[in-house]
Amino acid sequence: MNDLGWIDPVLSAARPQVMGALLRYFRNLDTAEEAFQEACLRALKSWPHNGPPRDPAAWLILVGRNAAMDDIRKRARQTELPDEAVLSDLTDAEASLADRLDGEHYKDDILRLLFICCHPELPATQQIALALRIVCGLSVKQIAQAFLVSEAAMEQRITRAKARIGNASVAFETPGAPERAERLAAVAAMIYLLFNEGYSSSSSREAEARTPLAEQAIWLVRLLLRLFPSEPEIMGLTALMLLQRARAKARFDKDGDIVLLEDQDRSLWSRPRIAEGLALIDKAMRHRRPGPYQIQAAIAALHARAPCAEDTDWAQIDMLYANLERLQPSPVITLNRAVAVSKVRGAEAAYEMIEPLGARLQGYFYFHGVKGALLQQLGRPQEAHEAFSRAIALANTPAEAAHIRQHLDRLSL
C-alpha cells in the first residue's frame, strides 16, 4: 500500500505536544519550530519504511531534541548524527523514557504553548495568527488565504507577534491552580474568537475561504478538552462550537445570501456534530457549575433539538438568556433575549426590553434589524421602515443589507 496520507495527520496531531515539549527544552519558539521541522523531515524519511513508531509524539520529541542539540553542538565541533535506521530502532526503547519525562508535563506543555499564543500583550488578530501557525501548523499562505489578506502581510503579522513574545516573559515553571485556570480561560477565549472569525462570514464565498478557521478552532477546542476532560466550561465551549458549526451548510442559499436560523433547512444540519454537541452539553450540565459557554451551548442545543423552527422551546431560551444576562451583563445579550421574549410574551414586551438599549447599540446593525421587526409586528410600519433603513445603512455586507431589504419589501408602505 503506497498511501502515505496517514503520516500528515499523525504529525499534525503530535504537533502541540511535541512543540510544547521542545519549547520547554529550548525556551525559544524559533528553535522549537526548527527542531520540529527537522523531526518531521526525518519522520517522512523513516516512517514509510519502518512504519509508525508506537508513540509518534515521543519519537518526534526525542528526534527533534537530538537534532536541535546536535545542531548547537555542531557549531563547536563536527559531530556525526546516528544513522536514521539506528535511530528509529532505538526509539522504542528510548521512547518510554521520553514518555516518562514528558507524560507528566504534557498538559502544561500544551497549555503553555497555547497560552504563549494568547499572550495579553498581543492584539487578538496576532494571537489567532500565531496559534494557527505554531499550534495548528498551518502555513503562512493558508492563514493569509483564510483571513483574505496577502501572504506578505500575514508573514509580517506573525513575525511581529513572535518578536513581542520574545521580549515578554513567560513563566516556564509548572503553573499553580489559579494560574492554570487563568491560562485556560485565556486560551478558551482565543479559540472562540478564532471560531467566530471562521463563522461570522456573511457570504457563502467568504464562508468557504474562512472554513479552515472554524475547523482549526474545533480541532483546538477538542485538544483543550482532551487535556481538561472534566472542565464543564470547556465542554460547553466545544458543544457551542459544534452545534453552531453543524448549521454551516444551511446558512447560505443558492445565491449565497444568509438564511436565518428559523428559515434554515434543518435536514442540512450535520447530525454527527449535533450528537456530539448534545452529548457534551449534557455532560457539562451534570457538573452544576454553569458558565457563559455552557449557557450559550444550552441555547444552541434547544435550537438543535427542535425538529422545526415552530417547535423551538423559546420559554427555556428566554430563561437561559436571563441567566446569561446575570452572569455577563451586556446589551447584546439583552437584545438576543428580546428575540426569545417576543416569541413567548409578544412583541410589546420585547420592544420594551430593547428600547432602553438604543443609546448603547445605536451603531449596531442587528439592533435596528430587531427593532424594525418588532415595530412591524406591533403594526407601526412607519417606524419599522425607519429602523430598517437605519439597519441597511449600518450593514457590514451586501448580504446583510439584502436581508433587511426583504423586510422593507414586506412592509408595503
Added chain:
Amino acid sequence: MLYAILCYNSEEAIGAWSKDHHDETMARLYAVNDKLAQQGRLGPVARLLPTTAATTLRKGREELVIDGPFAETKEQLLGFYVIDCATLEAALDTAKELAKANPGTGSYEIRPVAEFHPSQLPDEKKPVA
C-alpha cells in the same frame, strides 16, 4: 463464529485528517464493508464519537461518574465491526483488509463474540454519517 473487530487509534490523528484523506479512507473502508456484506458475513458496524463525549460509570459501593473513558491511553476505541468468520485466520484477514484500507497508526483487536443480540432499533434511530 462471530468476531468483534475493535478499532483503536489516536483520535487526535483521526481528528487531523483532511477532508480528502477522510473521504478516500472511508470509501476504501466501505468497500470492505460491501464485500463482507455480499459474502453474508457483515454484522453491525459502529463508529463512535470522540472519547471527550464519553462518560464512564465506575461500579462500586458508591457509583462514580467520570468524564471520558476510565483509563487514559494513547489510542482510543473508535468503533467496531461484528463479522462472521470461519476461523481466526479469516478474522485476521479481514482485519488486514481494514488495515490496508486505513493504513498508518492504530490497531485492531480481534475478539470472539460470546453472545449476540441483533439490533431491534427502528430505522429512524440509527445515525448515519
